[in-house]
Amino acid sequence: MHTTTKSLTERDQNHLWHPLTQHKLHPEMLGIVKAKGALLYDESGKEYIDGIASWYTTMYGHCNEYILSMVGRQMQQLDQVVFSGFTHLPAIELSEALINILPDNQQKLFFSDNGSTSVEVAVKMALQYHFNKGHKKNVLLAFEEGFHGDTFGAMSVSGLSVYNGPFEDFFLEVKRIPVPEGKNIEKILQELENLLGEDNTAAFVYEPLVQGAAAMKMHDAHGLDQILALLKKYGVLLIADEVMTGFGKTGTYFASDQIETKPDIICLSKALTAGLVPMGLTTCTQEVYDAFLDDDIAKGFFHGHTYSANPLACTVALAGIELLRSEKIQRNITNIMKWHGVFAEEIKEHPKVKNVRRLGVIFALDLTVDMQRYGNLRDKLFNHFMNEGVFLRPLGNTIYVLPPYVITREQMEKVYASIRSAIALF
Known part of the structure; x- marks a missing residue:
């Protein structure tokens, strides 16, 4: 050395x-x-x-000694294997443990590498969901001052220009609304009614209750629930970015637990693997997943990462969930x-x-x-x-x-x- x-x-x-x-x-x-x-x-x-x-x-x-001991044992058993065509116990056990604490409507897990890619996956899922159903919906909806990551889809739905400036000409089409703060909710709902009448909104991407990069800006749970309920009525997919808020930070397992209307898709990373290794997860409902099932191979979801569902990362995440529930x-x-x-x-x-x-x-x-x-x-x-x-x-x-x-x-x-x-x- x-x-x-x-x-x-x-x-x-x-x-x-x-x-x-x-x-x-x-x-x-x-x-x-x-x-x-x-x-x-x-x-x-x-x-x-x-x-x-x-x-x-x-x-x-x-x-954390418990997490280190768990991943140490896994390192002796299986370190890495391609997740296309293969599966393994750590991924299966993690899926079972995570579904037990996620909102009840979540059923399927898609692995990636970090928070940005978990959002990227969610955006692609939402756009292809409508495409597979024969509907052209190419507009995304997001909160003002939101932050969802550094890849292009994630940047598109983010609203902080200091991160996005040189790239904005290349973004997906996104429309923004203010966060609900009590008095402004009726105005937001009316604005949404007008917007949704155009029937081209694919999904709403939002940080539930706390916008981290916007200096921990917090908003009204009841107002957010009204927004989500209206969007759901119009068939807009709800994408909750819980990369920052997930795994107990808001006092419940997920911020979405404090809101009656549940997301169709949830983005997870950060505390998912307890700071030890990178991993991202995008979870979704059975309905979203079913839109990709077809005899036509092109309707499948062609997105993949080399380290998807890495056994060591899955083991860390599983140990983290055990600790969280302790x-x-x-x-x-x-x-x-x-x-x-x-x-x-x-x-x-x-x-x-x-x-x-x-x-x-x-x-x-x-x-x-x-x-x-x-x-x-x-x-x-x-x-x-x-x-x-x-x-x-x-x-x-x-x-x-x-x-x-x-x-x-x-x-x-x-x-x-x-x-x-x-x-x-x-």
């Missing part, structure tokens, strides 16, 4: 291109060498509380929700804070800060938190927390204390 005295931060700059990074402004990356539970450790030995579960993935903690993790989720509630009551009256919101283990607040005065506000906040030993990734003037379920009360209090001190900076 080649040895060098250079740090990881120095060596990184030679060849690596990081996601969501303007390297001219942020040339240096912090080298992380170890992680355990809710903690990250850099190469100097400093520890950081992972307050966002590494982009909402490591919900059961880093290097009494200990459910108790921890309840505790985090209570801690967030106490902190929200304390901080909501602060003169520099507005719009404190929370759902499940997700907590967010906005700072009443002059953004022009602090043009690099996000960087100031990020650096403050890291200096305090807390890993949070503010979104503009929004500070949010989405901790692993294994975080301790002491660790959570340190996160809250770092937010208090961050507010005091302005």
Whole structure:
């Protein structure tokens, strides 16, 4: 092995291109060498509380011993096999376990590699569903400020221009509506009635209850249910992007559990495999699946990924579901929700804070800060938190927390204390 005295931060700059990074402004990356539970450790030995579960993935903690033991055994049995023409026990057991916790109408699972591809699969499923039935429906519907991933179909239904700018001329046709916020629901429903009269809308892609990349923007469950019910009446397929919200983060297994009208298709990733390996899943109803069954081979769903249903990833996901359903993790989720509630009551009256919101283990607040005065506000906040030993990734003037379920009360209090001190900076 080649040895060098250079740090990881120095060596990184030679060849690596990081996601969501303007390297001219942020040339240096912090080298992380170890992680355990809710903690990250850099190469100097400093520890950081992972307050966002590494982009909402490591919900059961880093290097979870139960998950590692399960995947370690599987590695000795079957590592990888093509999922076209073959099947295997980890995929079958995962399907059975997942169907038991998904909304009751879900019946079939299609594997891919990540959150973006799970949405890409869902969009293609929806468009071909109508095509196979002899209907030309080429318009997609989505919320304003939604985010669904970085592949072209997923970008098309996303509404954050900072991600999409150079590519918008190549997108699918998408129409957008505001998220329901109580008073605006009648206007949204009327707008939809007019739109749906054209009978060309194939599907509605939505993040249920929380729009993550839009700075944890939360919306009204009752209003969303009214929107979904109207769309279902017109035969529009409902695609719930639960990549961020899935697996307990909103207080229920899935955000869709809190809404009466259930999706036809659900997109899953992130916490699906507990932060250990990549995998995406797109689940659907029997009705959606049946639209692809035909003597004509061309009506099949011709989409595939080399690592679809990788046995190791399936084993990790199955272990994660077992942990999610355990009494200990459910108790921890309840505790985090209570801690967030106490902190929200304390901080909501602060003169520099507005719009404190929370759902499940997700907590967010906005700072009443002059953004022009602090043009690099996000960087100031990020650096403050890291200096305090807390890993949070503010979104503009929004500070949010989405901790692993294994975080301790002491660790959570340190996160809250770092937010208090961050507010005091302005």
